[in-house]
Amino acid sequence: MTGSPTAGIAAVVFTAVVTVLIGMYGVRAVRTTSDFYVASRSVTPWWNASAIGGEYLSAASFLGIAGLVLAYGTDMLWFPVGYTAGYLMLLVLVAAPLRRSGAYTLPDFAEARLESTAVRLTSSVLVVAIGWLYLLPQFQAAGLTLRTVTGAPAWVGPAAVAVVVLVSVLGGGMRSITFVQAFQYWLKLTALAVPVIFALLVWQSEGRPELAPPDEPTFAERTTVEIGTDVTIEVPDPVTVRADGTVDGEPIDRDLTLTAGEHHVEAGSVLTFPADARIPHAAHLTPMSGEHWALPLRSGGDHPLYSTYSLILALFFGTMGLPHVLVRFYTNPDGRAARRTTLAVLSLLSIFYLLPPLYGALGRLYTPELLLTGRTDAVVLILPGRLVDGVAGEALTALVAAGAFAAFLSTSSGLTVSVAGVLSQDLLGRRARNPVAGFRLGAILALMIPVALALSGPTLAIADVVGLAFAVAASSFCPLLVLGIWWRRLTWPGAVAGLIVGGGAATAAVATIIVIGPQDGWLGALLAQPAAWSMPMTFTVMIMVSLLTQRHVAPGVDRTMVRLHTPENLDLDRGSWDPEARWHRP
Amino acid sequence: MNERVTVTGPRRRRPRVRRQAVTAEIDAQTRLGEIYMRALLRAQLRLGLTVAGVVFVMVAMVPLVFAIAPGLKSVDLMGIPLPWVLLGGAVYPVLIVAAWFYLRHAERIERDFAEMVNRR
Numbered sequence: 001m002t003g004s005p006t007a008g009i010a011a012v013v014f015t016a017v018v019t020v021l022i023g024m025y026g027v028r029a030v031r032t033t034s035d036f037y038v039a040s041r042s043v044t045p046w047w048n049a050s051a052i053g054g055e056y057l058s059a060a061s062f063l064g065i066a067g068l069v070l071a072y073g074t075d076m077l078w079f080p081v082g083y084t085a086g087y088l089m090l091l092v093l094v095a096a097p098l099r100r101s102g103a104y105t106l107p108d109f110a111e112a113r114l115e116s117t118a119v120r121l122t123s124s125v126l127v128v129a130i131g132w133l134y135l136l137p138q139f140q141a142a143g144l145t146l147r148t149v150t151g152a153p154a155w156v157g158p159a160a161v162a163v164v165v166l167v168s169v170l171g172g173g174m175r176s177i178t179f180v181q182a183f184q185y186w187l188k189l190t191a192l193a194v195p196v197i198f199a200l201l202v203w204q205s206e207g208r209p210e211l212a213p214p215d216e217p218t219f220a221e222r223t224t225v226e227i228g229t230d231v232t233i234e235v236p237d238p239v240t241v242r243a244d245g246t247v248d249g250e251p252i253d254r255d256l257t258l259t260a261g262e263h264h265v266e267a268g269s270v271l272t273f274p275a276d277a278r279i280p281h282a283a284h285l286t287p288m289s290g291e292h293w294a295l296p297l298r299s300g301g302d303h304p305l306y307s308t309y310s311l312i313l314a315l316f317f318g319t320m321g322l323p324h325v326l327v328r329f330y331t332n333p334d335g336r337a338a339r340r341t342t343l344a345v346l347s348l349l350s351i352f353y354l355l356p357p358l359y360g361a362l363g364r365l366y367t368p369e370l371l372l373t374g375r376t377d378a379v380v381l382i383l384p385g386r387l388v389d390g391v392a393g394e395a396l397t398a399l400v401a402a403g404a405f406a407a408f409l410s411t412s413s414g415l416t417v418s419v420a421g422v423l424s425q426d427l428l429g430r431r432a433r434n435p436v437a438g439f440r441l442g443a444i445l446a447l448m449i450p451v452a453l454a455l456s457g458p459t460l461a462i463a464d465v466v467g468l469a470f471a472v473a474a475s476s477f478c479p480l481l482v483l484g485i486w487w488r489r490l491t492w493p494g495a496v497a498g499l500i501v502g503g504g505a506a507t508a509a510v511a512t513i514i515v516i517g518p519q520d521g522w523l524g525a526l527l528a529q530p531a532a533w534s535m536p537m538t539f540t541v542m543i544m545v546s547l548l549t550q551r552h553v554a555p556g557v558d559r560t561m562v563r564l565h566t567p568e569n570l571d572l573d574r575g576s577w578d579p580e581a582r583w584h585r586p
Numbered sequence: 587m588n589e590r591v592t593v594t595g596p597r598r599r600r601p602r603v604r605r606q607a608v609t610a611e612i613d614a615q616t617r618l619g620e621i622y623m624r625a626l627l628r629a630q631l632r633l634g635l636t637v638a639g640v641v642f643v644m645v646a647m648v649p650l651v652f653a654i655a656p657g658l659k660s661v662d663l664m665g666i667p668l669p670w671v672l673l674g675g676a677v678y679p680v681l682i683v684a685a686w687f688y689l690r691h692a693e694r695i696e697r698d699f700a701e702m703v704n705r706r
Contacts, residue, residue: 077673081645088641088681092634092688208665296652296669308649316642339692343685350678357674486631558615558623565626566612567696570703573613 008149011398015187015405016164022180045337049344051178052328054185056083056345057352058134058411059141062188062404064463065353067377069360070370071285073212073293076360078308079463080353082315086470087349090320091342096335097485097564098320104330105421106323106477113484113564115554116492122499124426126476127323129507130469131419132450134322135412137465139454141377142408147228148381149401154229158454161408162447168409169416169443178331180413184406185348191403192355195384195396199362202387211365212290217279218368224272225369227265232283233372235260239277245269271372282374284517293364303525306532311467314531318470321477323422324414334568359383377462380404412447419446468510475534476503479542485564487543488557494546502538506530608703622703629695637688644680648672 061083068076103109106127111120142157168180203209216236227245235258243256246266262283265271273279281287292298297305319325332338363370363379366386370376381404384396420442428438476499483490509530518524526533554560556575563574611619652658652669661668 074667074669074673077670081673081677084678085641085645085681088685089638091685092637096692294667294670296673297649305649305653309646312646312649336693336696339689343682343689346685347682350682353678354675357670486627558620561623561627562612565623565630567700570609570700572609 007394007398008401011402012146012150012160012405015402015409016160018183019164019180019406019409020167022183045332045341045344047178047182048328048331049341049348050182050185051331052181052325052341052345053348053352054181054183054188054406054410055324055328055414056349056411057185057188057407058466059138059404059407060463060466061352061356062192062407063141063145063377063380064137064466065356066359066363066380067370068463069357070363070367070379071376072288073298073364074296075298075304075308076463077357078311079315079467080356082312082470083319084346084349084353085316086319087342087346089316090325091339091346094320094481094485095329095338095342098326098481099329099332099338100335100564100566100568101560102330102563104327105418105425106321106326106480107422107426109326109484110480110495113554113557113560114490114492114495115556116496116552119492119495119499121426122496123477123480124422126472126499126503127422128419128427128446130321130472130476131323131415131422131446132453133469133472133510134324134466135415135419135447135450136453137462138408138412138415139451140465141404141462143454144375144377145381145401145404145408148375148378149397155455157408158451161405161412162451164409165412165416166443166447169413169420170440181410184410185352187406188403188410189348189352189355191399191406192352192359192380195388195400196355196358196362198392198396199366199383199387200358203362203365209365210290211361212293214289214291216287216289217364217371219273219275219277219279220368221275222272223275223369224270225372227267227269227271227373228375229267229373230264231372231374232262232264233280234262234283234287235280236278236287239273239280241274241277242272243269245271247271279368279371281371284374285371285376287371290364302521306525307529310471310525310529310532313535314467314471314474314529316474317478317535318472318474318531320481321473322469323418324411327414327418327421336567356380362387416443416446465514468513471529471531471534472503472506472510474531475506475538478535479538483539483542483546487546488561489546489550489553490542491546491549491552492554493549493552494542494544497545498538498542501541502534505537506534509534607705612703622699626695626699629699630692633688633691633695637684641681641684645677 061080065076065079068079098109101109101112103112107120107123110123111117139158139161142161143154144157146152146157146160147154238257238259240255240257242254244253245268246252247256247258247269248264258280263280279287288298297308329338329341332341359380363376363383367379367382370379370382381397381400384400385393387393388396420439422442423445424438424442428442479498479502480495484495509527513519513527518528559573559575562572566572566574608619608622612623613619648669658668663671666674
């Protein structure tokens with residue numbers, strides 16, 4: 001799509017090499033198993049906050065938000081707001097106690113607090129499910145990016161990301177990951193900030209044209225669109241185009257009048273639309289007039305208010321339950337540092353999230369053909385080259401490509417470490433020779449499944465799938481953490497019941513949507529945005545069942561509460577539970 | 587006038603009774619220790635829920651206000667529609683200020699608690 005793929009390839013290779021190099025630098029610092037996992041908690045809050053930001057800003061943030069804003073406008077601004085506010089909820093409800101618990105992983109926390117292996121196992125399964133759900137769109141996005149900037153086949157992206165992640169994760173474990181991710185936050189911020197400044201200057205110099213004219217979007221001038229992947233388009237008005245390629249199954253190279261309705265266009269086709277033609281949308285996108293695009297509560301199907309609130313709940317309360325977020329907290333030296341780190345993270349995220357919506361809004365004006373190809377997630381990658389010509393444009397495209405690649409690498413590394421940790425500790429058990437070998441086997445498994453799904457599965461909007469992962473996290477681990485930290489009477493049967501009923505219901509709703517696609521009416525809204533009913537359901541089940549099973553209250557709950565809530569500088573008995581102990585058992 | 591006077595008192599016969607620090611009460615899980623722990627938890631939980639609740643209600647009001655008063659949707663601020671001003675920028679400083687407020691108060695609660703339980 002840009003002049004030459006060389007700059008894009010160079011940028012991606014650069015990111016990969018730097019990632020592996022920093023990873024190798026980190027290896028020298030690794031001495032013990034505990035080092036390997038959590039960098040001995042010797043990471044300063046500033047490094048740690050950058051690393052948390054770097055790890056958290058995934059493909060959904062870097063590419064997905066802009067793509068959704070391009071297609072659906074104002075309502076999609078809730079995604080960045082929710083991703084950020086999630087850290088506030090995490091700070092005020094769980095940050096310090098979670099760090100003080102000394103748990104590496106969510107199953108560790110569940111076991112330490114509820115003194116039950118059943119709850120540990122249930123949590124492990126959910127961690128793996130959420131991790132895979134979150135990894136899947138990262139790999140899809142990697143395929144999209146490499147194809148957009150270099151023209152490589154779709155399988156190259158997922159494969160390349162998986163290999164780099166595997167090398168850096170297997171090499172250095174957590175400590176190297178910390179430095180890699182701190183670097184990647186700043187790379188991602190730069191990669192979005194610099195090109196958007198150029199883009200805004202171009203927009204300004206053109207007299208600030210209206211981003212979304214009130215009517216349905218049209219091609220402002222005669223526009224040639226290359227179709228990168230097979231797509232079914234919905235043509236609103238009959239239009240005569242110059243077609244070269246395969247349309248509706250027939251090879252064609254002449255003027256063609258597309259009738260209103262659906263048409264199938266195969267990859268490699270080139271369509272040239274006349275000026276002022278209404279833009280046909282890919283069938284999976286719902287066309288929006290500019291007027292609706294600029295206003296809230298216009299997308300989200302038949303029940304926009306419900307969908308908006310459910311999304312807000314999922315994002316606000318899902319963050320604390322994401323598997324890769326908790327591990328990061330362990331790298332703080334104490335609970336107080338955990339709080340301060342979270343405040344820093346909140347600030348870093350607030351700066352970053354100002355940028356993606358700008359790409360989406362400018363994309364509505366400058367890259368409207370993405371509505372036709374359906375690849376709206378590519379807007380961040382295409383916009384800089386579209387607005388800035390020549391070498392400068394290529395350099396900016398290379399920069400965003402590097403940033404995007406950093407986004408997949410950092411989030412997938414973090415998730416891989418978490419999922420691999422859980423897989424090796426809880427699900428592979430002692431079948432592995434030693435912890436490190438088990439961890440390596442876990443890492444390979446953690447990557448294989450989502451890569452396979454990304455290569456075979458249906459294409460869904462990146463930010464949508466990530467939103468589903470948040471909904472599951474909000475309906476499972478959020479109630480477990482909040483009740484576990486603040487309510488002594490939570491019992492292990494209550495926790496397990498809540499995780500299975502609420503977490504299971506949310507997972508089932510999400511799986512249904514992924515398999516059968518969006519549905520109409522109330523049922524569709526409830527399935528597509530489950531958090532508003534599944535999260536209260538989990539809380540209710542956990543509380544009710546706990547009240548019925550009070551004889552299973554953890555015997556050491558009072559000691560655990562001392563451990564969770566008192567500042568570390570007080571000389572108190574905090575119990576003997578030690579997450580590292582499992583590694584030293586014979 | 588400025589002459590220093592040493593104030594002395596009669597020496598006590600009995601050795602001073604050492605009162606136990608609250609930390610020991612907490613370690614022994616006595617009723618007193620429990621009372622201190624519950625007070626700490628309640629103070630922290632109240633603070634956390636207050637901040638979470640205020641921010642959540644403020645943010646959650648936005649879609650409701652737009653649903654009730656659709657006229658507001660098309661209000662402009664220097665050419666940028668109000669919903670974009672709120673959700674695209676103004677909300678972030680609110681989140682940061684709320685986090686900072688929480689941090690200060692949570693640390694103060696912990697300082698007070700530490701002072702209280704270390705006192706003999």
